Amino acid sequence: xxxxxxxxxxxxxxxxxxxxxxxxxxxxxxxxxxxxxxxxxxxxxxxxxxxxxxxxxxxxxxxxxxxxxxxxxxxxxxxxxxxxxxxxxxxxxxxxxxxxxxxxxxxxxxxxxxxxxxxxxxxxxxxxxxxxxxxxxxxxxxxxxxxxxxxxxxxxxxxxxxxxxxxxxxxxxxxxxxxxxxxxxxxxxxxxxxxxxxxxxxxxxxxxxxxxxxxxxxxxxxxxxxxxxxxxxxxxxxxxxxxxxxxxxx
Ligand SMILES: NC(=O)CC[C@H](N)C(=O)O
Numbered sequence: 001x002x003x004x005x006x007x008x009x010x011x012x013x014x015x016x017x018x019x020x021x022x023x024x025x026x027x028x029x030x031x032x033x034x035x036x037x038x039x040x041x042x043x044x045x046x047x048x049x050x051x052x053x054x055x056x057x058x059x060x061x062x063x064x065x066x067x068x069x070x071x072x073x074x075x076x077x078x079x080x081x082x083x084x085x086x087x088x089x090x091x092x093x094x095x096x097x098x099x100x101x102x103x104x105x106x107x108x109x110x111x112x113x114x115x116x117x118x119x120x121x122x123x124x125x126x127x128x129x130x131x132x133x134x135x136x137x138x139x140x141x142x143x144x145x146x147x148x149x150x151x152x153x154x155x156x157x158x159x160x161x162x163x164x165x166x167x168x169x170x171x172x173x174x175x176x177x178x179x180x181x182x183x184x185x186x187x188x189x190x191x192x193x194x195x196x197x198x199x200x201x202x203x204x205x206x207x208x209x210x211x212x213x214x215x216x217x218x219x220x221x222x223x224x225x226x227x228x229x230x231x232x233x234x235x236x237x238x239x240x241x242x243x244x245x246x247x248x249x250x
Contacts, residue, residue, distance in 0.1 A: 002216065005030040005039030007065075009055040011047020011080060015204040019212045033064035041219040042068060044100075046079030046143065046202050049109065053084070053097040062098055069102035072195045072226065074219035082198040083107055083146050090149075103196050104152030111147035111167065111187065111200075118143045123201065125159040125190055131217065132210035139208060140189065140201035147200055148188035159190035159199075195222055 004020055006013045008029035017027035028039055036042070042065075056062055069075055069085070077085040084100045086107040112119070123140035140161070151157065163185045189200040197218060203211035 001026070002041075002219070003028050003039045004216070004219070005036060005042040007042065007044045007052075007056075007061075007081070009047075009059070009061075010052050011045045012078075012202060012204055013043075013045045015202075016043050016045050016078075016212075019204050019209055023209055023212055023216065025216060032059060033061055036064050036068050040223060041074035041215070042076070043215070044075065044077040044081030044084050045204070046081060049080035049083040049089075050093050050097050052080055053099075057098060062100065065100045066102070069100060069196065072222065074195050074197070074215070074222050075102075076197040076199075076215045077103075078199050078202055078204065079143065079145060082148075082200055083109055085196055085198050086148070089146075103191070103193055103198055104155055105148045105188075105191065106150040107146050107148050109146050110144055111149070112142055112145045112164070113167070115144055118145070121161070123159045123161060123189060127156075127158050128190075128210060128214050132214055134208075134210060138203070138210065139206045141203075141205045142189075142201050145189075145200045148191060148198075151188055151191060152193075155191050155193045157188050157191055159188070160186040161189045161200075162186050192218070 002025050004025055004027050006016045006027045006029060008031055013029065017029070020027040028035070030036060030039070030042065056065065075085065083089050085103040086099060086105050087101045087103060088106040089099060089109055090106060091109040091111070119142050121140050121142065122137040124137050126136050128138070129136045147161070191198050197215050199211065
């Protein structure tokens with residue numbers, strides 16, 4: 001049975017669990033490091049990444065979360081979850097915050113501005129639509145949303161979004177100053193890198209279940225590959241054992 005862990009320290013974890021339920025999958029609330037051992041994949045929800053990081057620190061979750069990602073288990077971060085997964089974040093509160101990391105990118109924590117600059121928009125994600133069917137666009141709910149400003153070569157861009165003209169795309173700016181000629185530039189808002197999926201927006205707040213279904217398929221594919229690798233390993237060990245156990249005739 002597929003058990004998807006949902007980090008349940010703060011933010012929209014209930015909404016993720018509700019979507020999983022609609023897809024017939026059980027979401028398990030994760031609050032302690034040892035609970036990660038019972039799940040095969042993990043969703044890190046949106047919320048407020050600084051608060052979430054403080055709670056994760058308090059519950060000593062960072063080492064196990066990092067281990068989970070490093071072991072190649074499927075992980076999806078939405079919004080604050082994306083910030084958690086990024087190797088580098090800018091626009092952090094004074095003192096910064098711990099990150100889980102693993103996703104080779106620089107994320108701007110509040111790229112699209114504050115709460116009142118939150119918005120909804122259609123986001124084009126052809127790769128996800130090709131797997132899941134339906135229209136090529138998805139409703140993107142952007143709440144104090146981050147954006148990916150730089151991504152490494154291993155990162156597959158699933159969706160980008162035009163930068164509003166009053167925002168700078170420099171990773172080192174506060175994101176508030178004006179810059180000329182940025183009307184045409186775009187920032188990345190959804191990516192995949194191996195076992196990591198990350199979105200700057202909140203699919204769990206829409207009726208469209210395709211992002212969740214995409215993640216579940218991705219998780220199944222990863223599980224199948226690691227099972228067959230495990231099987232291969234078992235076979236190799238078995239045949240070596242057989243070789244070693246060949247009777248020696250003297
Ligand atoms: N909706 C969200 O998750 C917002 C994330 C927020 N920008 C943060 O820093 O945590």
